[in-house]
Amino acid sequence: MTDTTNKWIGTNTIRPDGADKVTGRAAYAADTTMPGMIWGKVLRSPHPHAIIRSIDTSKAEAYPGVKAVVTAADIIDFPTDTSVMLGIQDMRWMCRNVMAREKALFHGHPVAAVAAMSEAIAAEACKLIEVDYEVLPWAIEIEDALKPDAPILHDFVQFEGKPSNIAGTLEHKLGNVEAGFAEADVVIEKDFDTRPVHQGYIEPHACLVSVASDGKTTIWSSSQGQFMVRAMTSYLTGLPQSSIRAIPAEIGGGFGGKTIVYLEPVATLLSKKSGLPVKMVMTREEVMRATGPTSGSTSTVKIGAMKDGRIVAAQGVFYLQAGAFPGSPIRGAAGCAFAPYNIPNVLSRGYDVVCNRSKVAAYRAPGAPIGAYGVECVLDEIAEAIGMDPLDLRIKNAAREGTKAAHGPTYPRIGLLETMEAARAHDHYKAPLGKLQGRGVASGYWFNAGGESSAQVNITEDGNVVVMTGHPDIGGSRAAIANIAAELLGIDYRRVSVLIGDTATVGYSNLTGGSRVLFASAMVVTQSAEQVIGQLKARAAMIWGIDPESVVWENGEARPSGEHSGNFPTLNLEEIAAKASETGGPIGAGVQLNTTGAEGGFSTHICDVEVDVDLGIARVLRYTSFQDVGRAIHPAYVEGQIQGGAVQGIGWALNEEYIYNAKGEVDNPGFLDYRMPVCSDMPMLDAVMIEIPNPKHPQGVRGVGEVPLVPVLSAVANAIYDALGKRYYSLPMSPPKILEGLDEGVPQAAE
Amino acid sequence: MAKMHITTTINGEPTEFLCSPSDTMLDALRGPLGLTGSKEGCGSGDCGACSITLDGQLICSCLMLAAEADGAEIETIEGMAEGDALHPLQQKFLESAALQCGICTPGFLMAAKALLEKNPNPSETEVRYALAGNLCRCTGYDKIVHAVLDTAADMREAAQ
Numbered sequence: 028m029t030d031t032t033n034k035w036i037g038t039n040t041i042r043p044d045g046a047d048k049v050t051g052r053a054a055y056a057a058d059t060t061m062p063g064m065i066w067g068k069v070l071r072s073p074h075p076h077a078i079i080r081s082i083d084t085s086k087a088e089a090y091p092g093v094k095a096v097v098t099a100a101d102i103i104d105f106p107t108d109t110s111v112m113l114g115i116q117d118m119r120w121m122c123r124n125v126m127a128r129e130k131a132l133f134h135g136h137p138v139a140a141v142a143a144m145s146e147a148i149a150a151e152a153c154k155l156i157e158v159d160y161e162v163l164p165w166a167i168e169i170e171d172a173l174k175p176d177a178p179i180l181h182d183f184v185q186f187e188g189k190p191s192n193i194a195g196t197l198e199h200k201l202g203n204v205e206a207g208f209a210e211a212d213v214v215i216e217k218d219f220d221t222r223p224v225h226q227g228y229i230e231p232h233a234c235l236v237s238v239a240s241d242g243k244t245t246i247w248s249s250s251q252g253q254f255m256v257r258a259m260t261s262y263l264t265g266l267p268q269s270s271i272r273a274i275p276a277e278i279g280g281g282f283g284g285k286t287i288v289y290l291e292p293v294a295t296l297l298s299k300k301s302g303l304p305v306k307m308v309m310t311r312e313e314v315m316r317a318t319g320p321t322s323g324s325t326s327t328v329k330i331g332a333m334k335d336g337r338i339v340a341a342q343g344v345f346y347l348q349a350g351a352f353p354g355s356p357i358r359g360a361a362g363c364a365f366a367p368y369n370i371p372n373v374l375s376r377g378y379d380v381v382c383n384r385s386k387v388a389a390y391r392a393p394g395a396p397i398g399a400y401g402v403e404c405v406l407d408e409i410a411e412a413i414g415m416d417p418l419d420l421r422i423k424n425a426a427r428e429g430t431k432a433a434h435g436p437t438y439p440r441i442g443l444l445e446t447m448e449a450a451r452a453h454d455h456y457k458a459p460l461g462k463l464q465g466r467g468v469a470s471g472y473w474f475n476a477g478g479e480s481s482a483q484v485n486i487t488e489d490g491n492v493v494v495m496t497g498h499p500d501i502g503g504s505r506a507a508i509a510n511i512a513a514e515l516l517g518i519d520y521r522r523v524s525v526l527i528g529d530t531a532t533v534g535y536s537n538l539t540g541g542s543r544v545l546f547a548s549a550m551v552v553t554q555s556a557e558q559v560i561g562q563l564k565a566r567a568a569m570i571w572g573i574d575p576e577s578v579v580w581e582n583g584e585a586r587p588s589g590e591h592s593g594n595f596p597t598l599n600l601e602e603i604a605a606k607a608s609e610t611g612g613p614i615g616a617g618v619q620l621n622t623t624g625a626e627g628g629f630s631t632h633i634c635d636v637e638v639d640v641d642l643g644i645a646r647v648l649r650y651t652s653f654q655d656v657g658r659a660i661h662p663a664y665v666e667g668q669i670q671g672g673a674v675q676g677i678g679w680a681l682n683e684e685y686i687y688n689a690k691g692e693v694d695n696p697g698f699l700d701y702r703m704p705v706c707s708d709m710p711m712l713d714a715v716m717i718e719i720p721n722p723k724h725p726q727g728v729r730g731v732g733e734v735p736l737v738p739v740l741s742a743v744a745n746a747i748y749d750a751l752g753k754r755y756y757s758l759p760m761s762p763p764k765i766l767e768g769l770d771e772g773v774p775q776a777a778e
Numbered sequence: 779m780a781k782m783h784i785t786t787t788i789n790g791e792p793t794e795f796l797c798s799p800s801d802t803m804l805d806a807l808r809g810p811l812g813l814t815g816s817k818e819g820c821g822s823g824d825c826g827a828c829s830i831t832l833d834g835q836l837i838c839s840c841l842m843l844a845a846e847a848d849g850a851e852i853e854t855i856e857g858m859a860e861g862d863a864l865h866p867l868q869q870k871f872l873e874s875a876a877l878q879c880g881i882c883t884p885g886f887l888m889a890a891k892a893l894l895e896k897n898p899n900p901s902e903t904e905v906r907y908a909l910a911g912n913l914c915r916c917t918g919y920d921k922i923v924h925a926v927l928d929t930a931a932d933m934r935e936a937a938q
Contacts, residue, residue: 041872048880049868051815051855055881058814227915229819229827230881279817279881280915311820502878502916663875667917671878674918698824698913706919707910711902 035510036726039663040520042506044277056233056249056276061304064235065094067290067297068149068307070139070156071317072131075383075691076165076178079131079138079158086155087141092148095300096156097293098139099128103265107183111262114255114538116287118262120352124386125263125292131160132180132351133384134692135316137289142297142305165383165691166192169325169346172382180351180381194353195379197361201433207340207372211331214340215408218327219401221740221758222684223348225320226390227675227703230279231311232318236294237304242266244295246273251285251499252538257530263292264299271295274529275499278539282675283389284319286540315696320685321390322347322355328364328401332409336423340372341365345398347379350386355379359394359474362434363737364402366472367443367629368424373433383691389540391672392473392733396679396740400758403469403741407748417468417745418451421631425470436627442655442719443470443629449715450631455651460749463638464648467745470631471737475730476541477622481534482551484512484559485615490601492516494552495528497536498544502671502732503664507545508552510660511726515556517583518600534619542730545660546721547622553725558616566610567598624723628734630654632673634742638750640769643762645747647677651713652738657721657729669714669735676739678704684759786847788813789857797844804828806844807854815855815884819913826912829885830854836892838911855884858891866936867891867929876925878916885912890926898934902927 047053084096102122105111111118122128127136139156143149166172166180172192179190186193208214234248244266250256253273261268278285290307298305309318324347331340343364347355357377365373377394410417425444431437450456450468460466483495494512498504505525513520527533537543560580567585568575571594579588584599586592607614635649652669659665682702688694695701720727740758748754753768781796788811795810804821807813807830816839819825823838830839831853832846858865867890870876877883886909893900893908900908905926906919914922 039873039875042875044880045872045877046864048877048883049864049871049887050859051813051884053880054814055817057818058808228879228881229825229913229915230817230879231819278879279819280879282915308818311822311825503875661875663921664878667875667878667921670918670920671916672918675915697822698820699822703913703915704919705910705913706923707903707906709906709919711923712918712920 033514035513035520036660037662038510039661040506040510042503043509043525044500044505053277055230055279056235056247057308059235059247059276061235061237064304064306065142065144065301066146066149067140067142067294067305068146068153069137069293070153072127072134072136072138074131074160074162075134075167076163077131077160078163079127079129080161081159082139083157084139087152090152090155092144093141093152094303095142095297096139097296097300099126101296102126102263102292104128113258113262117354120354120386121259121287122263124352125289135385136351140293140297142301167383167687167691169323169348169380169382172380180383184381192381193378194349194381195357197357197377199361199373199375199433201431202372204340204342204372204374208331211339212334213409213412214329214331215405215412216327216329217401217405217756218325219404219756220325221323221397221400223320223323223384224679224683225315225701226282226284228280228282228284231309231314232289233308234290234294235304235306236291236298238295238298240302242270244271246271246291246295247276248273248291249276249278249285251278251281251540253499253530254497254535255286255538256288256291259288260292260295264295272529272531275527278499278501281501282391283393283540286389286538289318311698312696315701316693317385319388319390321393322349322387322397324348324360324397326397326401328405330405330409332413334413336413336415336420338368338370338424341370343375343398343401345377347377347394347397348384348387349379349381350384351381352386353379353381355387356394359392360398363395363472363474364398366432366434366627367426367470369426369430370424375433391675391736395471395473395737396676399469399471399737400740400744403738404744407745418447421470422447439626440719440722441629442717445717445719446629446631446653446655449653449717450633453651453715455633455649460635463640463750465636465746465748465750467634467742467749468632469738469741469745470629471734473542473628473734473737475546475625475628476543477547477625478537478543479621480536480547480551481617481619482548482555483533483615483617484552484555486559486600486604488604490604492518492523494523494525495533496548496552497528497533498539498548500527501539502668503661504544504548506664507660508548511549511552512556515553516560517581534617542628542732543625546625546724546728546730549726549728550622550724551618551620554618555616559614562614562616563603566603566606569610570598570606571595625730626721626723628655628730630734630738632738632742634746636743636746636750638747638765643765645681645760645765647710649710651715652735653715653717654731654734655719655729656716656731658718658727659716660726660728662716665716665731666714668732670712672735673712673739674704674709676736677743680740680743680758680760682759682761782845784845784848786850786852788852789854799845801844803839803842803844803847807839813854813856817881817884819881826885826889827882829888829912831888831892836889855888858887865891866933870925870929874921874925874928876917876921882912882914886914886922894930894933898930900930
């Protein structure tokens, strides 16, 4: 597995789906149509918290052009006293999130849906639905939700024996933190808060669903998992999974936000009731009000170290907003926060807080950037307090092979230290800085995932290759899979066609998420290809009349070896395929696995900023990410993950936030006011890929998609501190907040 | 309300279509005209995924009324390649991995093409400002900017 022996692995091939995507031909969910298709629209709650006393849909149903109306009464009810899990999602909450049942829990919560001959008619009919609400007080921010007299979202949620908005807790413990802090020369404790931020995919949620008169259901939708769509739609509609064919459309970004359903079960029920195919497409405003985002948070991080830089104790308490239903990523926050370091005494706690805003969805290493933000900022303060270079402090304490992490694992060979050493040796770390410019560093960790994947590798009659896998391709995974298949089979990359199957054409495959797609699909594709090679050798042996053991597969052809060496001319893929029917029939193999061995990902970042103290604008001047990528199968798309993650983090750190008005409504539900980074905000972004192959993977693949976001918030925060000598403990560090902080003029050093 | 009959030219082809007075050009493209390469990311002119040119001017088609197409010349992503030959920008985007999910790609290509037609030798800053009306959430813009700068260099060389 080195560059010199590989022909395709490690090269920047052109993605198989590329030509369609640069010509506008690629079919995303909103691009699909069916004969006789009608349109669905959702009626959403105008209140952030209200009991739904009754819903009268009769006027809407009578409106000309309306074909069906759906309310929670049509969705399968999962009683609140029994958990029904699908992956990390609980159907108790999912059935109430897609359609409010007893209560509307956030402004924008779906209450009913209408299907009609046009989108405009459906929208008009929604206005005719009469909902009798009993409006309740609401709690949106964490501190409001935790007050003793806070409005309780769910009576059945108990904490310490009382109804509460704390829906869950988690604790990781190692050693004895009290003893550790007592021993430390320096102890620093700080509070932090972050705002909810949206995944910000450019493609709004969309689907087209056809339920035929016999119940056979076809779903085209934008999701990170067609099997997730099938299963959740089945749970929420009562249709058996075998009746549902979920087809993954090309997906216009997800970042975790498309790992749950919003529209598909609703459109399915509307189609079933109307007898017609139903299309639903969210507006951007609906996306911002009612999908995602990731949690806002408040946290406290305390770290104790010796004068020589050894960290002896660390404690983190992380409160994360779950939104309307339990399930914030406290595991990511509390679990990943201290994971890059070898610390003998750790206590890390997470609290899952429900509040009257949309239910959070996964967002790129869910929770981990929140945990890293507090930890990496406090580490910077420790470094300053003991007079140590911040990278040296991290290097001194870096986790390595054999380190026991508080969240459980003992690490195998990992490349964290290499990322830190590469950062310290890099030109960027030594480059001069000007006035009001600053440099920050930070490291981060993400778990990465394995899990279920399926693949089928078939040889076509003309001797080419079709590979089918089951994960929606968001960032170029088809190109990487083609690289691997071409490498193994020893043929030209362009002879391999990689397709994403639907739920009827490929075996079960878990979500595109957890940085798992290439890790897991490379495993099943590798095993399938190896079986195909075994078949090809057996066919050649049959043609030659020799023992299959005497055949080797090299450079895309079968060659006799051993005593038969040189006795027969080699047989290539085309020649063997041409004789397939005479030698045993079609050539192909499929493998289905629950993959393990993903191993975590580590990254270290350097960020330079310049702060305009008149306007309060912090501008990123230079950004370099150093990441242990395991093995870069398609280096340009690995770089793309690293660069994209950096910019999402810069947006989170500097500008993005949900702003609520006094009525409990999101006040900035569009791209103009929810300001994500644009091209002119950014410099070029350097991605330094460090390849420490994952020993548990046939090609050495390690998940690369999520950890690029983890260190960014703190790298930016540390850079701003370096520029101003003033630290901000609250995100985003947007112009008003920067200016406010400068007005206070409190020197951080005094603390 | 009665539909309006519009006569226009799209990607060089004389075209007629019917629309409501309130339809946007994006509605018309994606609906009756079947040109779904222009994407709707926001409907408010903030993301640029629906970028087209109207008489050579780069615009967001979600901010243009379909009726305004009457008598005009429209270019969309579907008209960017010449037959089976991709435009140099399209080819460079592929070679440079300048797209990940691809939903913003048609808009970026239209905006980049409009830039290079006006300014064949843009600086990095000029490219960044010319593309600042297009949102991409996947790439961090790095590879897009490189692809546009490299294409400009190739096209200048080819023109000599």
